Amino acid sequence: MKKTRLCDLLGIEYPIIQGGMVWIANAELAAAVSNAGGLGLISPTAGMSPNGDQVANLKQQIKTARSLTSKPFGINLAILGSPHIEDLIAAVIIERVSVVVTAAGNPALYTSRLKEAGIKVLHVAAAVRHAQSAERRGVDGIIAEGYEAGGHNGTDELTTFALIPQVVDAVTIPVVAAGGIADARGVVAALALGADGVQMGTRFVATHECVAHPNFKEAIVKANDVDTVITARKLAPARILKNEVATRILEMETAGASAEELIAFIGIARSRTGQLEGDLANGEAYCGSIAGMIKEIKSAGEIIGSIVSNYDTVLASLR
Amino acid sequence: MKKTRLCDLLGIEYPIIQGGMVWIANAELAAAVSNAGGLGLISPTAGMSPNGDQVANLKQQIKTARSLTSKPFGINLAILGSPHIEDLIAAVIIERVSVVVTAAGNPALYTSRLKEAGIKVLHVAAAVRHAQSAERRGVDGIIAEGYEAGGHNGTDELTTFALIPQVVDAVTIPVVAAGGIADARGVVAALALGADGVQMGTRFVATHECVAHPNFKEAIVKANDVDTVITARKLAPARILKNEVATRILEMETAGASAEELIAFIGIARSRTGQLEGDLANGEAYCGSIAGMIKEIKSAGEIIGSIVSNYDTVLASLR
Numbered sequence: 001m002k003k004t005r006l007c008d009l010l011g012i013e014y015p016i017i018q019g020g021m022v023w024i025a026n027a028e029l030a031a032a033v034s035n036a037g038g039l040g041l042i043s044p045t046a047g048m049s050p051n052g053d054q055v056a057n058l059k060q061q062i063k064t065a066r067s068l069t070s071k072p073f074g075i076n077l078a079i080l081g082s083p084h085i086e087d088l089i090a091a092v093i094i095e096r097v098s099v100v101v102t103a104a105g106n107p108a109l110y111t112s113r114l115k116e117a118g119i120k121v122l123h124v125a126a127a128v129r130h131a132q133s134a135e136r137r138g139v140d141g142i143i144a145e146g147y148e149a150g151g152h153n154g155t156d157e158l159t160t161f162a163l164i165p166q167v168v169d170a171v172t173i174p175v176v177a178a179g180g181i182a183d184a185r186g187v188v189a190a191l192a193l194g195a196d197g198v199q200m201g202t203r204f205v206a207t208h209e210c211v212a213h214p215n216f217k218e219a220i221v222k223a224n225d226v227d228t229v230i231t232a233r234k235l236a237p238a239r240i241l242k243n244e245v246a247t248r249i250l251e252m253e254t255a256g257a258s259a260e261e262l263i264a265f266i267g268i269a270r271s272r273t274g275q276l277e278g279d280l281a282n283g284e285a286y287c288g289s290i291a292g293m294i295k296e297i298k299s300a301g302e303i304i305g306s307i308v309s310n311y312d313t314v315l316a317s318l319r
Numbered sequence: 320m321k322k323t324r325l326c327d328l329l330g331i332e333y334p335i336i337q338g339g340m341v342w343i344a345n346a347e348l349a350a351a352v353s354n355a356g357g358l359g360l361i362s363p364t365a366g367m368s369p370n371g372d373q374v375a376n377l378k379q380q381i382k383t384a385r386s387l388t389s390k391p392f393g394i395n396l397a398i399l400g401s402p403h404i405e406d407l408i409a410a411v412i413i414e415r416v417s418v419v420v421t422a423a424g425n426p427a428l429y430t431s432r433l434k435e436a437g438i439k440v441l442h443v444a445a446a447v448r449h450a451q452s453a454e455r456r457g458v459d460g461i462i463a464e465g466y467e468a469g470g471h472n473g474t475d476e477l478t479t480f481a482l483i484p485q486v487v488d489a490v491t492i493p494v495v496a497a498g499g500i501a502d503a504r505g506v507v508a509a510l511a512l513g514a515d516g517v518q519m520g521t522r523f524v525a526t527h528e529c530v531a532h533p534n535f536k537e538a539i540v541k542a543n544d545v546d547t548v549i550t551a552r553k554l555a556p557a558r559i560l561k562n563e564v565a566t567r568i569l570e571m572e573t574a575g576a577s578a579e580e581l582i583a584f585i586g587i588a589r590s591r592t593g594q595l596e597g598d599l600a601n602g603e604a605y606c607g608s609i610a611g612m613i614k615e616i617k618s619a620g621e622i623i624g625s626i627v628s629n630y631d632t633v634l635a636s637l638r
Contacts, residue, residue, distance in 0.1 A: 002637055128544045128611070147466065148478040156545045159467040159478035161499030161508065162608040165545045167611065179481030189480065189508035193638050223449045225485045226475045256575070289481040292447070293488065315637055318321055318510050 001187075001311040006197035010099055010120060010210075011072050012183045013037030015197030016187070016304055017143070017176060018204045020076020020101055021151065021286065023048070023272045026211040029204060031068035031302035035300030037308075040065070040073040041101060044088055047211045048280065050269040055087045062095050062182055067073075072098035074122075079105025084277040093117040104152060107137040115140075124178070126154025128164065128170045135171045142171060143199050146179030149188040150202050150228070151271075151286035152238050153179070159191070182290045184310035200303075205275075205298045213278025216285050217297050225292035231284075232266065235259050241285040245270065320506075320629040325516040328459055329418055329439060330391050332356030334516030335506070336441075336462070336495060337523045339395020339420055340470065340605065342367070342591045346380040348523060351619035352593035356627075359384070359392040359619075360420055363407055366530045369588040374406045381414050391417035393441075394564070398424020399491055409514065412436040415601035420462060423471060426453040429473065434459075443497070445473025445482065447489045454490045461490060462518050465498030469521050469547070470590075470605035471557050479510070486511030501609045507637075519622075521607035524594075526619045530596025535604050536616050544611035550603075554578050560604040564589065565618045599601040 006015040018033040019025065020041030030040025042065060044058040049079060058075065065073050075092050079085055079102055089110050092100055102112050103124035113120050124143045131142045144167040146160030147153055158166075158177040177190035178199035190198045190244050205212045205219045219240040219241055228239050231249040240246050252262060266284070274283025298306075325334040337352040338344065339360030349359025361384060364375040364436035377394065384392050394411050398404055398421055408429050411419055420434050433440050434457060441452040443462045450461045463486040464472055465479030479498040487494050497508035497518035509517045512589075524531045524537045538560055547558050550568040560564050571581060585603070593602025617625075 016324060146478060146480065147476075148481040156465075157549070158544055158608060159465060159499060160480040161465065161505065162467045162611075165502070165504050166609075166611050180478060183484070185484050185512050186480065188511040188637060191599070192507040192633055193504050194509055206629060225477055225481070230476070290485075292481075292485050314511055315634070318507060318634055 002191065002193070004174070005197040006141065006176065009174055010039050012039050012043070012309060014304060015176075016307065017041065017074075017199040018198060018300070019178065019201030020074070021200050021201050021205065021275075022078070023276045024205060024210055024212040026078060026206065026209075027064035028068065029207060029209040029211070029300060030073045031065045031205070032070045032209045033260075033304065034065075034071035034073045034205065034240045036301040036304040038304050039099060040069075041076045042073065043076050044084075045272075050272055054084045054093050057186075057202070058091055059095065061079035062097065063096050074099030074101055075257050076101045078103050079109060085110075086217050089113065092119065100270060101143060102139075107134040107139055110135045111139050122176065125167065127156045127158055128166050130154075131167045131175070135173055139173065141174040141196070142167060143176045144195070145199075146177075147230075148239070148289045149179030150291075152236060152237050155234075155237060160190070164190060164193040164195050171294045179288060179297060180290045184307045184314050186290070187307050188311060189312040194272065201286075202291050203303060204292060204293050204300060205287075206297045207303065208297060209300050212275050215278030215280055216275050219280055219285060220287060220291045220294050221297060223287065223291035223294070228287050228291060232262055235262050238284070238286060239288065241280070241287045241291070243274075243280050244280065245284055320627045321510065323493070323510070324355065325460065325495065329358050329491055331358050331433075331628060334495075335626065336393075336516060336518040337619070338497065338518050338520030339393070340594075341397070342595045343524060343529055343531040344395060345528075346383035347387065348526060348528040348530070348619060349392045349562045350384045351526070351528040352523065352623065353388045353390035353392045355620040357623050358418060359388075360395045360418075361392065364591075365405075369591055370602060373403045377407060377410055378414065381416065386422050388628040393418030395418055395420045395422065397422050398428060398518050404429075404506065408432065411438065414432070414532050421458075426456040426458055430456045441495065446475045446477055447485050449473075449488045449505050450490050450494070454492055460493040460495060460515070461486060462495045462497050463514070464518075465496075466549075467500030467558070467608040468570040469558050469607035469610075472556060474553075474556060477578060478507070483509065483512040483514050498607060499611050502529065503626045503633050505609070506626050507630060507633040518635065520605075521610050522613055523619060525613050525616045526622065527616060527620050531594050534597030534599055535594050537605060537612050538599055539606060539610045540616060542606070542610035542613075544608065547606050548609060549583055549606045554581050557603070557605060558607065560599070560606045560610070561592075562593075562599050564593070564601065564603055
């Protein structure tokens with residue numbers, strides 16, 4: 001499999017990043033991905049109680065990951081709306097983690113502090129202007145995330161297929177494709193569009209190492225192509241598995257619910273209820289629309305191994 | 320460039336189809352695409368007056384195309400909501416065209432009649448179940464169209480990246496990827512995802528041969544990545560260039576307009592006003608979200624030539 005400049009930038013063997021999914025991107029998963037040659041990401045909320053201490057939890061997660069791997073791994077930090085962001089930034093600097101992925105917020109705020117501490121910074125962008133802005137702020141790479149991705153995504157609704165080549169043409173730093181990727185075909189396609197690597201979220205949820213509840217993993221395995229939907233489109237779009245909660249949010253939107261009413265209903269831990277507690281009647285489960293292609297719970301290492309070993313087969317099919 | 324089974328099926332040199340866009344997929348464009356080794360498609364409404372005779376117009380278009388090329392070309396027929404569909408089906412059978420693409424309707428209605436007449440039938444599908452249903456009805460191939468595509472697209476909002484591999488895994492007949500493709504990178508990516516070919520619409524609008532109004536072509540060249548939007552999402556989703564009409568439709572939707580009110584406002588020829596008359600204040604212009612990547616009006620032959628000559632370069636970049 002091709003070694004790209006993303007591999008050189010991050011010190012990894014294969015240009016495959018595991019998404020730092022809220023509540024469920026835990027140290028064991030990240031370490032397994034990193035041990036297999038990719039880059040694992042940890043979420044500060046991984047496995048945490050609803051009102052837990054994110055900073056303490058993050059430090060514990062980092063400690064656990066370091067006990068499981070000597071390879072680089074990273075931390076995913078949502079900037080916007082995070083009351084603990086200052087303390088989390090301080091923590092990753094003290095802990096000297098290798099990589100921080102910043103999402104949902106202004107890359108001007110923390111990029112230089114992180115880089116001065118020797119940390120590589122990747123920023124998530126869902127449109128060309130956001131990628132260009134992040135490049136100007138000095139980030140080392142862009143994670144360009146398409147509309148098919150699970151969880152929160154951009155209001156511009158640009159899909160991976162349309163987004164990647166346009167971002168690649170607009171910036172000079174490495175671009176990582178996210179959204180819609182779950183096997184070697186997707187990795188080859190992303191690189192063909194000009195990406196230097198991929199980030200996969202949903203595929204890595206359905207692994208033995210992920211702390212996500214078995215109900216959530218099983219729901220991914222059972223999902224078909226049309227089993228996810230965008231909710232809260234005008235407020236803060238999120239792609240989730242279709243369930244009673246999704247139906248209720250869509251009904252509220254159709255009825256003209258205000259932002260306050262939607263926020264009050266969704267709350268801050270409803271995605272924890274679905275993803276970590278496995279209550280798929282009352283919880284949200286962030287899920288990409290590629291879930292229909294995921295038919296089996298595997299180990300993170302098997303997933304990366306399968307992509308690496310099938311990469312050349314896909315390439316040969318194109319000749 | 321790889322010769323796929325789609326080439327064998329359709330008798331073409333390169334697996335590239337030009338979309339049969341309403342009002343503007345004219346004989347000159349289709350013939351240029353077919354002469355360059357792809358498959359051109361004609362729309363029965365190409366270049367027509369708002370209340371013209373679709374059957375007479377189609378016959379004239381076929382005559383013109385045959386005067387310009389000896390290569391195979393096809394006809395795009397929207398089944399659903401077309402009051403002239405019976406006469407159009409009869410016309411393509413009498414004219415013995417090579418290929419018919421059926422869209423927006425039930426493939427059970429006309430597939431067997433067309434195939435008995437020796438016509439190859441491709442059906443447009445935007446979700447796995449529709450592709451499977453069309454295969455059971457005997458179509459020769461699927462055009463799997465993603466959410467990024469211009470014009471009408473599916474209510475399931477599956478993107479090209481997520482849709483193609485899932486359709487490829489679900490059917491045995493050739494699959495053509497549509498939506499988000501405008502250069503060799505996109506063609507290689509589509510084939511990597513398992514497609515046997517591509518269909519491009521917006522890229523072929525911005526050609527010298529297309530009968531689309533110069534204003535529309537210029538708007539595509541000037542568009543950036545976020546300049547298209549989905550309108551009438553719950554009624555009949557259509558991706559169009561952002562303009563005053565798009566704003567008005569979105570406002571009506573937000574205000575809870577009924578289907579009847581939306582239909583009354585949009586009318587049946589508003590896309591003609593935008594695309595053929597070039598009135599982009601009062602007309603709709605169907606446009607894919609890859610428009611931001613299209614920087615120049617070219618000839619159809621140049622577009623295909625550029626894809627063919629860059630295909631191996633993209634492939635080499637993946638090793």
